[in-house]
Amino acid sequence: MADEELPENIALAWGLRDRPSRGPKRSLSLEQVVAAGIQVAQAEGLPAVSMSRVASELGVSTMSLYRYVPTKHDLLDLMVDTAFGPPPQPRAPGEGWRPALARWGEGHLTALRRQPWIRHVPINGAPINPNQVRWLEYGLHALRGTGLRATERISTIMLVNGYARSWATLSLDLAEAAARSGQTPDEVGMRYWRNLTVVTAPGPYPAIHELLTETGDEDDDEDAEWRFGLGRVLDGVEVLIESRATQDPAGR
Amino acid sequence: MADEELPENIALAWGLRDRPSRGPKRSLSLEQVVAAGIQVAQAEGLPAVSMSRVASELGVSTMSLYRYVPTKHDLLDLMVDTAFGPPPQPRAPGEGWRPALARWGEGHLTALRRQPWIRHVPINGAPINPNQVRWLEYGLHALRGTGLRATERISTIMLVNGYARSWATLSLDLAEAAARSGQTPDEVGMRYWRNLTVVTAPGPYPAIHELLTETGDEDDDEDAEWRFGLGRVLDGVEVLIESRATQDPAGR
DNA sequence: TATCTTCTGCGTATGGTCTACGCATTAAAG
DNA sequence: CTTTAATGCGTAGACCATACGCAGAAGATA
Known part of the structure; x- marks a missing residue:
């Protein structure tokens, strides 16, 4: 060996x-x-x-x-x-890259939600351990045949990975801060906006005040923001893939 | 007070x-x-x-x-x-949202590169300290008048922020691992690919092997991958903004 | 001016952390 | 049966954050 x-x-x-x-x-x-x-x-x-x-x-x-x-x-x-753990179900033969990559991102979120402590372990370097490599394989597999070059495929899955990780970190931090103070996450969010209002009161922060006065018609769906960001990322990837497909069908 | x-x-x-x-x-x-x-x-x-x-x-x-x-x-x-420190030059009166937001993202990267230890400080919660609030103001300011809703503006800047942070973390980790072992980052990268080749040799990893055989015609530009990801993110945002503009010019 | 009150810097102490080193014991190999 | 290597673990060193309490300094008040 x-x-x-x-x-x-x-x-x-x-x-x-x-x-x-x-x-x-x-x-x-x-x-x-x-x-x-x-x-x-x-x-x-x-x-x-x-x-x-x-x-x-x-x-x-x-x-x-x-x-x-x-x-x-x-x-x-x-x-x-x-x-x-291992990644979710890989891309099925007839399946498009987009749902497969979305499932990959959701899988990250699910794993981080199930074991929230993972986000606090500092990252050492590029993924080399067995399950990490399996996730890598899955992500690259989802992008096969899209006409993206090697570095582009890597950058794309790093992009989705980074988004899932940072979003999970943010939402879990909020939830834990809430639990620590014995409040609901909504209450903590409200308190944040109130604190922000107080500290920005004396200074010139027009865009923040514009935001604060726009009363959010609270979306009940907890994951709406997550899906919003993921949708933007995948849209951006799709723009590139489609432009490649029309300009250069052979995939270079 | x-x-x-x-x-x-x-x-x-x-x-x-x-x-x-x-x-x-x-x-x-x-x-x-x-x-x-x-x-x-x-x-x-x-x-x-x-x-x-x-x-x-x-x-x-x-x-x-x-x-x-x-x-x-x-x-x-x-x-x-x-x-x-404070954010870069804010969006000029005639400037579009896209270059302003790109500059915002680049600013994050620059700050993290200049003080690499920042990435190791665990994030406590939503941004509330003075400079963090100034960066928030800048980001929201860049998206004014785009027709995006409040939650969408927040999600968008969180998306760019998360991308900058995760990319900076990854590239700095790699650079530091290189410095620690007295090699160039390229050498460490090569060693990673070789290790990956070794461990994936016995198993079924077709997409990884496809990647490894595609000899990358090394892009000299260090930041090409960074700009690739940022471009995808901004493309995704642009798709949404343009669809809003054509369907619903009043901004909701 | 004299006293009171509050804030400062700091010494001590507690209870934790990772891990280098070395030793006695164990069990397989020759 | 001897050799040899690997095991579990006790000890110890060098750190860490921070709770507590005390002597002294200086503005506020009588």
């Missing part, structure tokens, strides 16, 4: 570890450690995930964990990859 | 603090504390910003800082707001 050359991180995540056959049996598996970390994060939030907390969850000592994971950050990366 | 009702955070950021006229003179100002924090973050990265590090930078004791700032996170918020 060509698992040489690979950094320790990656080999670990893909299960390409050599036989540790000489010493005593390990009392745990990497999967158990990762699962315990996820459980703590899910139950008590990411700040509660310390090595000692995870270790006590498993009934072992703190330092034992370092026989399974080189560093805490590697554990977090593995937790994210496992918690994200 | 209507500075009652405002949370401590916000009052502090807007300089709406009451007269502390009774006791001894303070030996520092809030601005000095924030500036010292920024200096440490800029020179040694965000993890180096501890209360004791900032205090020693100022020649005072650790606990003295808590007379200026309620908690460390409030200090970080103030640091971000100060480091971001």
Whole structure:
């Protein structure tokens, strides 16, 4: 196997570890450690995930964990990859790129909503862990045959990915701030607008005041804003794809 | 002044603090504390910003800082707001929404590039600090008279903001990973593709392999991908604005 | 002027964090 | 049976944020 050359991180995540056959049996598996970390994060939030907390969850000592994971950050990366899980149903044979890519974006949102702590794990670099690679495959697959070039396909899925992540972060932050203060998200939103009104009162902020006086006829649908942004992104992609199709049908 | 009702955070950021006229003179100002924090973050990265590090930078004791700032996170918020600085030149009278909004997005990227540590400060909630509010004003101003509704204007600038932030994060992470390993960003990119090739070799990843075999005719321009994504986003917004203009010229 | 009141800076202490190092034990390989 | 490597873990070091309380400074008040 060509698992040489690979950094320790990656080999670990893909299960390409050599036989540790000489010493005593390990009392745990990497999967158990990762699962315990996820459980703590899910139950008590990411700040509660310390090595000692995870270790006590498993009934072992703190330092034992370092026989399974080189560093805490590697554990977090593995937790994210496992918690994200595999991508949704891939693009069906007759399906267009747009619904497939929309489903991809929704999948990100769903995963982040189900495990809100994921958004607080700092991103290390380009996606290389197993599930991340599967999501990458899905996203690229959705854009096959659209006439977009390689760099354009990558940029497009990064665009959707970034939008889903930033929107999920914003809406979850709001919801958690609400829960923390024992109010509904609507109340927190109202309080924000009121605070904004107070601080912008003395200064020249015409566009903000215009916004504040436009009484929003509250859309009940929680996800209307999400779908709005996603629609704009996909519209922008569609403009490019269609212009390619008409100007240069061969896909270059 | 209507500075009652405002949370401590916000009052502090807007300089709406009451007269502390009774006791001894303070030996520092809030601005000095924030500036010292920024200096440490800029020179040694965000993890180096501890209360004791900032205090020693100022020649005072650790606990003295808590007379200026309620908690460390409030200090970080103030640091971000100060480091971001004011937005760029606002939309000129005859200027269209699109170049103005593009400049807004570029401004985000420039600010994040100049102070890369900003991206590691976790976002607390909706923008309420002075410079953040100025950026908000700018963004909304750029969309005045486009026929977009209030929620649509907000969603649009959140979209551009999220894109700029996520793209800056990704490109800076890559650059820092490169610097850390003493390689050029290109080398790190090559290494990533090679690692991806290795791990995807045994499995079924047709779209990724298609991507990997498409030899990218390397675009020299570093920001080509950034401008690609921004162009798609703005195209998507343009589609909506134009459809509004033709269907409903009155702006709803 | 003398006292009161409030605010300052800071010393101490608590309870946490990650992880480097080394040691005794275990179990498979030769 | 010996060799060898891997395991779990105890100890310790170097940090971290911040709660609490105290001595002293200086404006407000009598």
